[in-house]
Amino acid sequence: MFLNNFILAASDPVVDWDLFQSSLWPMIQGGIQGTIPLTLISFTFGLLIALLTALARLSNSKILAGLARVYVSAIRGTPLLVQLFIIFYGLPNIGVVIDPFPSACIAFSLNVGAYASEIIRASILSVPKGQWEAGYAIGMTHRQALLRIILPQATRVSIPPLSNTFISLVKDTSLASLILVTELFRKSQEIAARTYEFLQLYITAALLYWIVCFILSLIQGRIEKRLDRYVAK
């Protein structure tokens, strides 16, 4: 009986091109309406949180540094999926109801904030101490030296690891399908549930993610090259 089914399934055409064509656009739409805005919004807010967290950890205030440390530890020490569920399914229990899309944005921003803060902190520390001193010596305040001298140099160092964070984020946004956000992977799930062509649809989804990430890694290379112009080869 099982064997029979197996043979039956195997004798189906490997790729259903009609389905491929009809499913591709809805999936791309899911990407444009869900995956891309979710990624861009979360990364932007995430970087902002990350910069503030990194500065808090590097500051002289023990309270700020401690708070930042706890935040990073909590986010890095818990699964992203659990964080998503707490925000979307958990918070309504205490009367905080947030729509799927903003819930996902909050979870992903907090996540990026924690991981990227470590990257930013390390890249700030990688700038030689003499650079701070050269800034101070021409009369700069701490803030001027940070903004004009240190951060531009730290940025160059942080681009490769931050690009990795960004690319991971693109893929991680597929988790938002589990809190009802309409994005690329949820679209493929919906069509698969209707047609039972799980393999083909999920592989199509995987290919779309791959294409996006491939393009992003090309862009990463170009940015790195641009920022490298003042560094000895």
Added chain:
Amino acid sequence: MLVSVKGLHKSFGDLDVLKGIDLSIEKGSVVAIIGPSGSGKTTMLRCLNALEMPNKGTIQFQDEFNINFDAAPSKRDILTLRRKSGMVFQSYNLFPHKTALENVMEGPVIVQRKAKEKTKALAESLLKKVGLAEKMDLYPHQLSGGQQQRVGIARALAIEPELMLFDEPTSALDPEIVGEVLRVIRDLAKEGWTMAIVTHELKFAEEVADHVIFIDGGHIVEQGTPEEILKNPKEARTKQFLDRILNPS
């Protein structure tokens, strides 16, 4: 006196590096600071613009500004002190993401909030003065050590400091290009800049300095004219130091 330093103390943890430095720098004079490594000479220079924070003592600029380190000084006083002096570092510390011209313009434009166009003219004339008219648009990594150090000097001059501080400005350079940097410093001396120079170049000190300070063990052991200190030192430690430098091996 342009600068009067009194009772300057600095320690790093348990290690006392400066044990009470008293020092005056006359306006328009060149002070050479010499001494063995670890004597505290670089720390002393860095205390003069609070890159190292002294633990005790005062620094007075003419009659107009006085900063006391017995208690932590205010941020404003530290900024005021720093804006009175320009510093040239042993390892140049140019901003690698800015061209030579941008390095020189950074202080006047960002710190002193001067107009960009005016500053550009000033920066160009300073780079010309140090012999880098052709290199203004290059990044530091495209310049030789001697060229980078000359940009460093122009950057320090650009904020029009009352006092120029040089921290072993030629120690990181190849011997054959030491001269091009010393030449620039010599020209500045002729123009009447007030300068404090930590250096190992005794011949240069003898020629350019008006006043030589010998530091050892966190104290000023001896000070006077180059003739007095370098030719006829009174203290045994000074003699020993000079002897080791002049007759190595």
